[in-house]
Amino acid sequence: MNVTFWGVRGSIATPSPDHMKYGGNTSCVEVNVNNRVIILDAGTGVRLLGECLMRRNLKDYLFLQSHTHWDHINGFPFFCPIYRDDVSIKVMAGHLSDLGGIKKVLSSQMCQPTFPVPFAELAAKLSFEDFRSGDSFSLGDGVFIRTAPMKHPGGGTGYRIEFEGKALCYITDTEHVIGQPDQDILDLIQGADLVIYDSTYTDAEYPQFKGWGHSTWQEGVRLCKAADVGQLAIFHHDPSHDDKFMDQVARDASNAWPNAFVAREGMRVEIKSESFPNKISAVR
Numbered sequence: 001m002n003v004t005f006w007g008v009r010g011s012i013a014t015p016s017p018d019h020m021k022y023g024g025n026t027s028c029v030e031v032n033v034n035n036r037v038i039i040l041d042a043g044t045g046v047r048l049l050g051e052c053l054m055r056r057n058l059k060d061y062l063f064l065q066s067h068t069h070w071d072h073i074n075g076f077p078f079f080c081p082i083y084r085d086d087v088s089i090k091v092m093a094g095h096l097s098d099l100g101g102i103k104k105v106l107s108s109q110m111c112q113p114t115f116p117v118p119f120a121e122l123a124a125k126l127s128f129e130d131f132r133s134g135d136s137f138s139l140g141d142g143v144f145i146r147t148a149p150m151k152h153p154g155g156g157t158g159y160r161i162e163f164e165g166k167a168l169c170y171i172t173d174t175e176h177v178i179g180q181p182d183q184d185i186l187d188l189i190q191g192a193d194l195v196i197y198d199s200t201y202t203d204a205e206y207p208q209f210k211g212w213g214h215s216t217w218q219e220g221v222r223l224c225k226a227a228d229v230g231q232l233a234i235f236h237h238d239p240s241h242d243d244k245f246m247d248q249v250a251r252d253a254s255n256a257w258p259n260a261f262v263a264r265e266g267m268r269v270e271i272k273s274e275s276f277p278n279k280i281s282a283v284r
Contacts, residue, residue: 001166001271003194004030007045008263010173010200010214010236011071018242023265026071027172027236029196033163034141037061040159040170040196045265046075050082059086062139065093066172067156068105077110077117085123094133094147095155103128133157148184150174152213160188166271167192169229172236174198175212176219181226190227193271195220196263199234202249217249221257232260233269 007025014024026043037053039046039061053061059081066072081087093102106128107119131137133149133156143163150156151174158171169189176182189195199217201209206216217234224232234253237246246262253260 001161001163001168001193002032003168003196003269003271004032004049005045005233005235005263005265005267006030006049007041007043007075008235008237008265009043009071009239010198011239013044013071014239016242018244021243021264022237022246022262025265026075027066028075029170031161031168033143033161036139036141036143038161039063041066041072041172042074042076042079043072044075044078047078047080050079053081054084059084060088061090063089063091064145064157064159064170065091065102066150066158066170067095067152067154068093068102069154069173070109072173073106073109076106077115082122082124082126085125087124088127089124090127090129092129092131094131094135094149094157097130097132101128101130146188148188151176151182158185158188160192167194168271169195171195172198173213174215175210176215178206181223185223186227189223189229191229192227193230194233194269195224195227195229195231196233196235197223198236199249200236200238217253217260218256221253221260224259225257230259231269232257233263234260235263237262 007028009026025045027041028043028045029040031038110119136146138144146160148158150158156173161168169192197220198215200214201216203216203218250262
């Protein structure tokens with residue numbers, strides 16, 4: 001199971017010189033498992049991923065959407081495979097069953113007057129499926145998905161991807177209650193090899209943003225230690241957190257728990273058979 005970070009920023013892309021080290025594209029994570037491409041969220045990072053997939057001649061993908069706020073979907077219209085008739089794409093989401101479904105949301109952002117190419121003109125073979133957060137399902141070939149609801153305005157879904165005894169969890173855009181660990185998250189991440197966690201704020205910053213639907217890297221550490229997790233990827237960096245700030249987060253997190261690291265755009269993690277350490281490298 002290989003994990004590649006194509007976008008690690010939250011809220012809005014930050015294309016500035018002060019954000020180059022960790023990356024300015026918004027949420028998008030590629031998971032390669034048993035010859036299957038799973039894409040977690042379609043933030044602006046998905047544009048570069050699409051170009052890479054075409055170069056690799058891969059033409060069948062599954063999107064698992066945590067939710068559909070702009071920073072998690074506004075790369076979708078720029079995902080070049082959607083304009084290819086030899087590509088098959090399935091998109092799944094767990095928070096929209098009562099709101100018209102994931103297809104309605106993705107198509108609405110490509111309507112006039114906000115986007116020039118109508119959704120109906122996309123050439124790829126697209127399919128959409130809505131489920132309810134908390135559901136579990138098999139993708140076949142030994143790949144199993146568990147989900148849990150996230151505490152975020154409008155709702156959201158956390159994912160656990162399992163294959164041959166390995167597990168990756170994607171837990172972003174969720175808010176914690178101080179001193180009250182989220183049992184849904186603890187159950188989902190228990191014993192996982194790698195957890196990618198919403199670390200938009202620090203504990204010191206959190207009180208001024210209470211109610212905005214995000215968590216802290218310190219809460220991620222607390223949850224992962226309690227759930228016997230192998231490693232924590234600090235993710236969904238706030239737009240105001242430049243490289244200097246994130247360097248300090250990296251130092252503080254490593255001191256707090258050596259198994260925590262800050263996700264960077266272009267970072268690749270190979271989840272090995274043993275629980276950890278996982279192999280971390282850069283892909284570009």
